[in-house]
Amino acid sequence: MADTDASRRGRLEYSGKHILAPMVRMGTLPFRSLCLDYGADIVYSEEIVDIKFLQSKRTVNTALNTVDYTIPKELIFRTHPCEHSSVVLQIGTSNSDQAVQVARMVENDIAGLDINMGCPKDYSVRGGMGAALLKTPDVAEDILRRIRAEFKKPLTCKIRLFHNMQDSVNFAKRMEATGIEAIAVHGRTKEERPSHKNNSAAIRAIAQAVSIPVIANGGSSDIRCYNDLEKFRLECGASSVMVARSVQTNPSIFRREGLLSREQMISDFLRKSIDFDIPFRNAKYGVQHLFGDTSTEFGQTFLATRDYPDMCEVFGFEDYYAQKHVSTPEKDRLVVEKKSCSLKRDREEDIVVEEVDYNPISKKLKKALNTFTPKSILLEHCKKHSIAPAQYSFTSTGKTFCGSVLVMGKTFISTVPHRTKKDAEQAATVVALRHIMPEFSL
Numbered sequence: 159m160a161d162t163d164a165s166r167r168g169r170l171e172y173s174g175k176h177i178l179a180p181m182v183r184m185g186t187l188p189f190r191s192l193c194l195d196y197g198a199d200i201v202y203s204e205e206i207v208d209i210k211f212l213q214s215k216r217t218v219n220t221a222l223n224t225v226d227y228t229i230p231k232e233l234i235f236r237t238h239p240c241e242h243s244s245v246v247l248q249i250g251t252s253n254s255d256q257a258v259q260v261a262r263m264v265e266n267d268i269a270g271l272d273i274n275m276g277c278p279k280d281y282s283v284r285g286g287m288g289a290a291l292l293k294t295p296d297v298a299e300d301i302l303r304r305i306r307a308e309f310k311k312p313l314t315c316k317i318r319l320f321h322n323m324q325d326s327v328n329f330a331k332r333m334e335a336t337g338i339e340a341i342a343v344h345g346r347t348k349e350e351r352p353s354h355k356n357n358s359a360a361i362r363a364i365a366q367a368v369s370i371p372v373i374a375n376g377g378s379s380d381i382r383c384y385n386d387l388e389k390f391r392l393e394c395g396a397s398s399v400m401v402a403r404s405v406q407t408n409p410s411i412f413r414r415e416g417l418l419s420r421e422q423m424i425s426d427f428l429r430k431s432i433d434f435d436i437p438f439r440n441a442k443y444g445v446q447h448l449f450g451d452t453s454t455e456f457g458q459t460f461l462a463t464r465d466y467p468d469m470c471e472v473f474g475f476e477d478y479y480a481q482k483h484v485s486t487p488e489k490d491r492l493v494v495e496k497k498s499c500s501l502k503r504d505r506e507e508d509i510v511v512e513e514v515d516y517n518p519i520s521k522k523l524k525k526a527l528n529t530f531t532p533k534s535i536l537l538e539h540c541k542k543h544s545i546a547p548a549q550y551s552f553t554s555t556g557k558t559f560c561g562s563v564l565v566m567g568k569t570f571i572s573t574v575p576h577r578t579k580k581d582a583e584q585a586a587t588v589v590a591l592r593h594i595m596p597e598f599s600l
């Protein structure tokens with residue numbers, strides 16, 4: 159299906175395409191680039207939550223020829239010219255102001271933007287994002303309309319099904335009316351798991367009801383090779399096919415020429431992970447999925463690896479790694495992993511963003527802190543060291559709050575939405591305590 163260069167150079171189109179689905183942790187630059195090499199037409203990034211993106215800093219990484227969005231010690235999004243006309247950034251949002259800001263920020267670095275309206279995870283739904291948007295169509299519509307009014311590149315959304323087919327169709331039609339270019343439909347409801355059968359008939363009904371391309375998703379259980387992509391598309395009566403789980407373990411499904419060996423795919427992926435200098439944990443996660451059965455002695459040796467040199471040795475990439483690593487200047491290397499070097503960096507940065515959910519840890523925390531709360535500990539610390547009291551602020555994501563605290567000239571943020579401002583404050587304070595008072599292993 160790949161129209162190759164012609165369509166890749168032009169504006170993104172969503173008909174007749176084989177698409178890498180958004181996948182947290184997997185959908186980073188090396189894997190996206192690998193899928194493009196193997197024949198994917200469009201590659202979606204992993205979902206990135208709007209507030210995290212808004213806290214990030216954009217830099218041009220001249221050594222890697224990439225554009226990087228980073229927050230201290232974390233790479234949020236890295237993109238390279240090889241995917242410039244094929245990469246779709248997926249964001250998680252429930253707030254049109256924030257979504258528009260992200261769209262503005264990133265417009266020149268991506269080929270398209272997607273809004274996640276299907277994620278069933280509690281973390282997303284509690285913040286009014288992902289599948290929660292299926293229940294708040296006014297909010298979903300507002301997000302798409304507001305972005306559409308400003309954003310010049312193609313815009314899509316990815317949804318799950320409602321229990322009633324007509325509700326799915328109605329929702330898709332409402333989203334279509336906002337002016338989006340295409341809609342990706344995962345043929346399961348929010349409650350259904352991958353073991354449930356994908357509902358191709360519902361995808362077909364949506365495809366028949368709207369005029370924009372429908373991207374069929376959810377068919378991984380039956381997609382084992384290139385020809386299965388087309389079978390699934392036809393079964394759903396859709397314009398394009400989007401695949402997640404089956405290409406996570408075998409991206410060569412995108413190859414018209416046929417499947418590749420695991421060894422080949424691991425080599426290709428590892429080389430790209432080193433080239434694009436992604437965090438070791440992402441590289442290992444990717445290799446692990448490509449590896450398959452890790453119960454063998456070789457698999458166990460791989461699982462025991464703790465850093466790039468270790469892992470590269472296992473796969474015979476030590477020379478390649480050494481050569482690449484040395485040729486990348488320190489300042490352009492990853493902001494993660496180099497924990498021993500991070501102290502200096504920490505002092506230079508003024509924002510620390512982490513995902514801290516105060517609720518599940520609060521009991522343990524309270525016990526450990528002997529009835530003190532993170533806020534009261536920070537207050538005491540400030541008094542004791544004559545530091546100006548902390549200042550708290552919030553970002554609202556629908557009916558929830560993300561907290562941030564400014565103390566000692568640094569802002570500490572927790573990106574996890576909380577139902578109350580009080581909990582959001584405590585979550586942000588936990589982030590601050592971790593950095594200011596390292597004795598707290600919270």
Ligand code: FNR
Nearest residue numbers: 179180181182204205274344376377378401402403
């Ligand atoms: C996902 N999925 C997903 N969906 C999404 O919209 N944003 C995301 O960030 C993620 N992350 C993610 C990670 C991993 C590891 C998996 C397996 C899945 C859901 C995915 O895009 C897709 O909708 C489903 O997996 C169904 O498609 P397949 O797997 O049947 O092709």
